[in-house]
Amino acid sequence: MRSWAFSVEVAETVMPDPVDLKDKLAQVTSLWDPKVIAALNDYHFKIARIEGAFVWHSHPDTDEAFMVIDGKLRIELRDGAVELVPGQLYVVPRGVEHRPVAEEPCGILMVEPAGTVNTGDAGGERTRSGDEWI
């Protein structure tokens, strides 16, 4: 009986997974605790579950972009407020005091430089590093 050694070359087709925002959000168990889901150069896309009111703060060195994945977000500013629902985008300019508020449970997407801290210049016990990936 003969035996042959042979190999078959299979064309490998790589299908990288996109990042699914709702799937990622489902993995977040803590509130007001941003998790990184993607990097763009030295910027991070972060998601967070939020409910209630956060602390007033600003980011002196960077703008901060907000989108809503699920629910409704109100970004209070010192002289007004912005209401965001899914499909909408708002950029809080650097140095502008703001306070995110969600009357009901809400999932948000933020884009900002890596290392940007959630409480900005306010600090305090609600500060999270925001550099954990999920």
Added chain:
Amino acid sequence: MRSWAFSVEVAETVMPDPVDLKDKLAQVTSLWDPKVIAALNDYHFKIARIEGAFVWHSHPDTDEAFMVIDGKLRIELRDGAVELVPGQLYVVPRGVEHRPVAEEPCGILMVEPAGTVNTGDAGGERTRSGDEWI
């Protein structure tokens, strides 16, 4: 008859408008012609209507983030492809050759440094400056 001069101080509540992605997309009339809808420091959020296949190209100096507003986007890579629907995100790393393809009309959101050209290192007649706001 007497007359009084008086003034009433009204507390002004500013309600800035968020950027509504579908509203903005409805204003775009050309294909493969990115328009800026928001700035985040020196980065731009851009939207584009696309249909069919774009040119193979890469961006040697920057990553490029893609999301889908409406429809389905396939980002072809030299060794595979990524399929994106609304609610999903994919970042093409700098230097990686890619070709966006939409079998049906599609609306996309991109995030990248201001001044990033749509055709990257490929150039050619489909190049757009990508710095027009809408």
